[in-house]
Structure formats: structure tokens, C-alpha cells
Amino acid sequence: MAFSIERRQQDIKALKEGTLDVFIIGGGITGAGTALQASASGLKTGLVEMQDFAEGTSSRSTKLVHGGLRYLKNFDVEVVADTVQERAVVQGIAPHIPKADPMILPIYDEPGSTFSMFSLKIAMDLYDRLADVTGTKYANYTLTKEEVLKREPQLRSDGLLGAGVYLDYRNNDARLVIENIKRAATDGGHMVSQMKVVGILHDADDKVSGATVEDLLTGETFDIKARVVLNTTGPWSDTIRQMDTKVDAAPQMRPTKGVHLVVDNKRLSVPQPTYFDTGKNDGRMVFVIPREEKTYFGTTDTDYTGDFANPTVEQEDVDYLLEIVNNRYPSAKITIDDIEASWAGLRPLISANGGLDYNGAKNQPISDESFDKVINTIKQYQKGNVDRYTVEEALKNIEKDNSESEANPSAISRGSALDIDPDGLITVAGGKITDYRKMALGAMKAVIEILQNNFNLSYELIDSAKYPVSGGEIDPQEVEAETGKLAQMGIEKGLNESEALYLANLYGSNTPKVLALLDEIQQIEGLTLADSVSLCYAMKEEMALTPSDFLIRRTNHMLFMRDTLDSIIEPVITEMARYYGWTEEAKINYRKGLETAVAESDLKNLKGDGKK
Numbered sequence: 010m011a012f013s014i015e016r017r018q019q020d021i022k023a024l025k026e027g028t029l030d031v032f033i034i035g036g037g038i039t040g041a042g043t044a045l046q047a048s049a050s051g052l053k054t055g056l057v058e059m060q061d062f063a064e065g066t067s068s069r070s071t072k073l074v075h076g077g078l079r080y081l082k083n084f085d086v087e088v089v090a091d092t093v094q095e096r097a098v099v100q101g102i103a104p105h106i107p108k109a110d111p112m113i114l115p116i117y118d119e120p121g122s123t124f125s126m127f128s129l130k131i132a133m134d135l136y137d138r139l140a141d142v143t144g145t146k147y148a149n150y151t152l153t154k155e156e157v158l159k160r161e162p163q164l165r166s167d168g169l170l171g172a173g174v175y176l177d178y179r180n181n182d183a184r185l186v187i188e189n190i191k192r193a194a195t196d197g198g199h200m201v202s203q204m205k206v207v208g209i210l211h212d213a214d215d216k217v218s219g220a221t222v223e224d225l226l227t228g229e230t231f232d233i234k235a236r237v238v239l240n241t242t243g244p245w246s247d248t249i250r251q252m253d254t255k256v257d258a259a260p261q262m263r264p265t266k267g268v269h270l271v272v273d274n275k276r277l278s279v280p281q282p283t284y285f286d287t288g289k290n291d292g293r294m295v296f297v298i299p300r301e302e303k304t305y306f307g308t309t310d311t312d313y314t315g316d317f318a319n320p321t322v323e324q325e326d327v328d329y330l331l332e333i334v335n336n337r338y339p340s341a342k343i344t345i346d347d348i349e350a351s352w353a354g355l356r357p358l359i360s361a362n363g364g365l366d367y368n369g370a371k372n373q374p375i376s377d378e379s380f381d382k383v384i385n386t387i388k389q390y391q392k393g394n395v396d397r398y399t400v401e402e403a404l405k406n407i408e409k410d411n412s413e414s415e416a417n418p419s420a421i422s423r424g425s426a427l428d429i430d431p432d433g434l435i436t437v438a439g440g441k442i443t444d445y446r447k448m449a450l451g452a453m454k455a456v457i458e459i460l461q462n463n464f465n466l467s468y469e470l471i472d473s474a475k476y477p478v479s480g481g482e483i484d485p486q487e488v489e490a491e492t493g494k495l496a497q498m499g500i501e502k503g504l505n506e507s508e509a510l511y512l513a514n515l516y517g518s519n520t521p522k523v524l525a526l527l528d529e530i531q532q533i534e535g536l537t538l539a540d541s542v543s544l545c546y547a548m549k550e551e552m553a554l555t556p557s558d559f560l561i562r563r564t565n566h567m568l569f570m571r572d573t574l575d576s577i578i579e580p581v582i583t584e585m586a587r588y589y590g591w592t593e594e595a596k597i598n599y600r601k602g603l604e605t606a607v608a609e610s611d612l613k614n615l616k617g618d619g620k621k
């Protein structure tokens with residue numbers, strides 16, 4: 010059945026009956042990736058998400074699939090090893106989403122630089138080796154100062170020493186989530202958004218046996234029974250564990266807010282993703298990334314204790330990022346009035362004494378002794394007193410430290426944690442979007458073991474490294490050619506070239522299904538033919554229940570197509586109201602919700618418009 014509101018009713022009915030093998034709380038990338046592996050492996054699978062799929066952190070990232078080169082500075086080699094290798098795996102199972110887009114990293118002669126030209130080359134060589142791209146067309150290289158300025162003439166020249174260029178991937182984070190959810194639904198999983206877990210259930214032996222949920226569309230509450238319950242709620246992970254009355258789980262999350270700002274590329278233009286130190290000697294780095302006709306930059310990294318569902322951009326976030334970007338691009342002179350869109354998200358960081366990662370390794374910071382040993386070894390290497398092997402040995406023998414880290418948020422590991430509480434509740438938290446599949450795999454191994462040992466149910470996991478998400482049935486080595494063929498199908502259906510290419514890039518191998526809707530629908534007044542069919546597909550096949558779902562997460566209208574956003578809001582609301590049969594009151598509420606989201610993205614309250 011199509012992934013539509015009718016399917017939602019059917020799934021809710023199924024969730025009320027019978028017992029699931031695994032019930033997943035949270036529909037961000039971690040939950041979605043786990044649901045795909047569970048459903049595809051034949052488990053009776055259910056997932057609930059209290060907002061829209063990906064509406065938490067997983068639509069608010071820097072939109073990269075990357076290994077985190079800067080983490081090598083914290084010697085977080087395991088995290089980088091896992092994530093940098095996963096880039097190609099994720100591209101392989103979702104070829105229409107992550108796109109190779111080499112990053113340029115300019116180096117300045119200033120205090121607190123993350124890298125020197127020398128250490129950058131070591132880091133890039135290690136990064137390439139870990140990702141197995143050494144010697145390929147994507148192998149890293151360095152640029153002289155003159156070569157950098159030729160590529161980025163707006164970049165500040167004084168203090169510039171040169172740059173490194175290395176492979177990373179741009180990503181569409183919300184799209185990666187929904188394509189995992191759709192594939193899980195196709196494989197029989199019951200995926201329900203706008204449904205909130207409000208209680209954890211236990212059996213007579215005080216073992217977790219399901220959850221009480223509230224349907225936020227109807228207000229109805231009911232129980233869902235499950236043999237295994239998985240908590241994949243990212244920043245909310247402690248909230249769910251504290252909801253579990255049978256355990257006394259010490260809080261382990263340390264959510265930090267990250268903000269991105271969007272300007273038109275006529276105000277700031279970069280030829281490729283660019284990544285540099287803030288220049289404030291604060292251990293932070295900032296990305297500047299081209300997307301559609303825009304340029305976005307971020308992020309901040311500040312401890313956060315506010316409303317997890319609605320982190321907002323504050324004046325100090327804007328001031329911080331504008332100071333950095335205007336310092337690096339002095340001719341840009343960006344002001345708050347140039348900002349067309351913005352977003353804020355919460356990193357689900359595990360505080361220093363986190364649990365086991367999905368591989369079972371303890372994820373704590375390194376000891377001071379190790380840190381000093383590695384630095385001194387590299388200094389000896391620079392003087393030619395020791396060889397490369399000695400440096401590698403020092404890196405390999407890094408010791409962990411059990412002390413609670415008061416380190417600045419940027420020094421906290423981006424690693425993940427998998428914890429199983431005494432009552433059997435499994436929590437998978439932390440990590441990144443890039444290593445979501447490995448996090449999900451770690452969780453699924455724990456689920457399979459519990460089903461085998463406690464319920465004598467055996468399942469064999471699919472090979473998720475080769476199992477495409479919805480829309481991912483494209484040869485990963487021939488993405489451009491296959492996307493061109495899919496676009497050609499759109500042109501033959503009456504779309505212009507740019508519309509056809511836009512749809513082919515967005516929907517991958519689902520494009521023919523999207524184009525087939527052109528035979529069923531009329532162009533919606535006020536929308537292009539491409540947007541008309543995209544909206545129809547979003548409601549019929551992607552569980553887009555509100556205008557925000559469509560304009561913010563199923564497409565990039567709000568963030569990267571701001572110029573046309575205002576003109577399409579009413580036609581989108583009118584068509585969704587017709588399709589769903591909304592009352593006038595519902596229409597008003599959805600319009601209000603969208604207007605609030607757009608005003609927040611526009612920074613209306615900070616620009617003074619909201620102060621009049």
C-alpha cells in the first residue's frame with residue numbers, strides 16, 4: 010500500500026494488535042536505519058516518531074556525509090575510521106543522495122590553528138587511507154596560497170598559507186531519513202509519524218514489554234506490545250530512559266546546539282565546500298557550502314538546555330558566525346539582513362563517560378599522557394628523529410581517560426553509545442548521520458540476540474551495506490548517467506530540463522513513479538508542473554501530512570529556494586487541504602505553523618521586523 014495517510018490508519022491498527030519483535034522510538038536517521046534493517050530482515054517492526062520523520066536533529070545537520078577530518082585533532086581515530094569508510098557505503102545504498110564534493114580547507118598562520126600545512130597533509134593522508142581513496146581520482150592534495158586565491162578570490166589573503174583538498178560528500182539529510190523509512194514500510198514495517206511515546210511498559214518480570222503511545226492527530230492513547238524496545242531518540246535519549254520507571258539510568262546526553270545561516274550566492278560565493286578555523290582560537294571550525302543558488306555556513310557548538318523540539322537561532326549565534334565569515338571573506342560584508350534562511354539543531358553528544366559504542370568499545374576522551382606522547386612523537390617526526398611507524402604506533406596506543414570531561418563541546422567525541430538497561434530497554438545514541446547504518450547494525454545485533462535468547466526467535470540480518478534505500482536502485486558508479494536518463498523521461502513527459510533534472514536528483518529510481526502521476530493530476534494553480542507532481546507524490550508516497558513536512562523536509566523550498574517560497578505557500582496549503590479534506594480551522598492551524606517556521610528561519614524576530 011502507498012505510504013500515505015490511509016497506510017497510517019492501517020499501521021496503527023496493526024500496532025494495536027499482536028506483538029512486535031522490535032518497537033523503535035524515534036524516526037530520525039538512527040531509528041529509520043534500524044527500522045529498515047529490522048523490516049528487511051523479516052522482523053515484525055514498528056516505529057513511532059512524535060513529529061514528522063527527520064524533524065529532530067536529522068534534518069538540521071550540516072548536510073554532509075563526512076568523516077569529520079577535524080576529529081583527528083582530538084585523536085578520535087575510531088570515530089573517523091568508522092565514519093569516513095561509511096561515506097562510500099551510504100553513497101552505495103542511496104546513490105541519489107550523498108554526492109562526492111571535495112572539501113577545500115584553507116590554513117592560516119594564526120594562534121590555535123587546528124592544523125598546520127604539515128599536519129593537515131598527515132591528517133588528509135590518514136583520512137584517505139582510512140577511506141581507501143589513496144591513489145584514486147579523489148586522493149587529497151595541497152594548494153599554494155596563490156592557487157587557493159585563484160579558486161576563492163573573496164577569501165582573506167593575509168595570513169593564508171595554503172590549503173588542503175580532500176574528499177567528502179554533500180548530503181540531503183531529511184531525504185536520507187525518509188528513503189530509509191519508505192523502504193522499511195515497503196518491507197512491512199509499521200512506520201507512524203505524529204505519534205508520541207508517553208510511557209514504557211513492563212511484563213511480570215519487570216522486563217520492558219512495549220510502550221504507551223499517543224496519536225497526536227487524534228489524541229487517542231493505546232499500548233503497543235513488543236519483545237524488544239529500542240530508544241533511538243537522539244537528544245531525547247535520556248528523557249525516554251527516565252520515562253522507564255524500572256531503571257535509574259544516569260543521564261549521559263550532552264546536547265549542543267549548532268546553527269547554520271543561508272545567504273544568496275550573489276552575496277557570498279564559494280566554488281566548493283570550504284572548511285576553516287573560526288580564527289577565534291576556540292577549537293572550532295566552520296563550513297561554507299554552496300547549495301542550489303545559495304551559500305550556507307555554520308556551525309556553532311554550544312551546550313543547550315532549552316526545548317529540544319524547537320532549538321532557535323539567537324543573536325549571539327548570528328554575531329559569532331557573521332564575525333567569522335566576514336573575517337574570512339572581508340569583501341562579502343554579510344549582515345543579518347542578508348540572511349534568507351537558517352536552522353538550528355542539537356547534536357546528541359554523549360558526555361565523556363558514555364557507554365559502549367556499537368562495536369562495544371568504551372568511548373571516552375584520551376588521557377593527557379597519551380595526548381602529550383603523540384604530540385611529542387609528531388614533533389620528533391618533524392625533526393626526522395623518528396619514522397612514520399613510530400607516529401602510527403603512538404596513535405594506535407592511545408589510552409582512554411575515565412574522567413568526566415569538562416572539555417569544550419567541540420572536544421567531546423562524536424562517537425555513539427549502545428546501552429542495554431537491566432530491564433532490556435536498548436538505547437542507541439550519539440554518532441553522526443554518516444555512520445547511521447553501522448549504529449543501526451550494532452543495535453540490530455543486540456535485538457537479534459535478545460530475540461534468540463529470550464524468545465527463541467531467530468532471524469538473519471540482511472547485508473545492509475548492499476541493501477538500497479527507497480529510490481536507491483541506481484548503479485552507484487553510474488549516478489550521473491542514470492540520473493540523466495531519468496531526467497530525459499521527465500522531459501518526454503513535458504517538463505523543462507531543469508525541472509526534470511531536479512526531480513531525477515531528488516527521487517532517484519522512484520522518478521518513474523513520480524512522473525507517472527503526471528498522467529493523473531493537473532498542474533496545480535500557482536505551482537510549477539514539477540512542484541505539483543512532487544507535492545502529490547509527497548502526500549501519496551512520503552507521508553507528508555503538513556505543509557511544513559513538504560516545504561522543509563521532503564523538498565528544499567524553505568532553506569535553499571527562498572525566492573519562490575512565499576508564492577507557493579498558499580497553493581500548497583490549498584492543495585493539501587483539498588487532498589486531506591481539512592476543515593477551515595485545520596487550514597488556519599497548519600498555515601500558522603508554517604508561518605512560524607518561516608519567520609524563525611528568516612530570523613524575523615532578530616531583524617527587527619518582529620519588533621515593530
Ligand SMILES: Cc1cc2nc3c(=O)[nH]c(=O)nc-3n(C[C@H](O)[C@H](O)[C@H](O)COP(=O)(O)OP(=O)(O)OC[C@H]3O[C@@H](n4cnc5c(N)ncnc54)[C@H](O)[C@@H]3O)c2cc1C
Pocket residue numbers: 034035036037038039040057058059060061062063064065066067068069070071072073074075204205206207241242243244245249265266267268308354355356357438439440441442443444
Ligand atoms: C548542527 C549539526 C550539524 C551536524 N552535521 C552533521 C553532518 O554534516 N553529517 C553528519 O553525519 N552528522 C551531522 N550531525 C550529527 C547528526 O545530525 C546527528 O547525529 C543525527 O541526526 C542524530 O540522529 P538521531 O536519529 O539519533 O536523532 P534525531 O534525528 O534527533 O531523531 C530522534 C527523534 O526522536 C523523536 N522523539 C523524541 N522523543 C520521542 C517520543 N517520546 N516519542 C516518539 N518520538 C520521539 C524526535 O522527534 C526525533 O525526531 C550534525 C548535528 C548537528 C546538530
Ligand SMILES: O=P(O)(O)OC[C@H](O)CO
Pocket residue numbers: 071073077267296307308310356419423
Ligand atoms: O560536530 P561538529 O562540531 O563537527 O559539527 C558538525 C559538523 O558541522 C558536521 O558534521
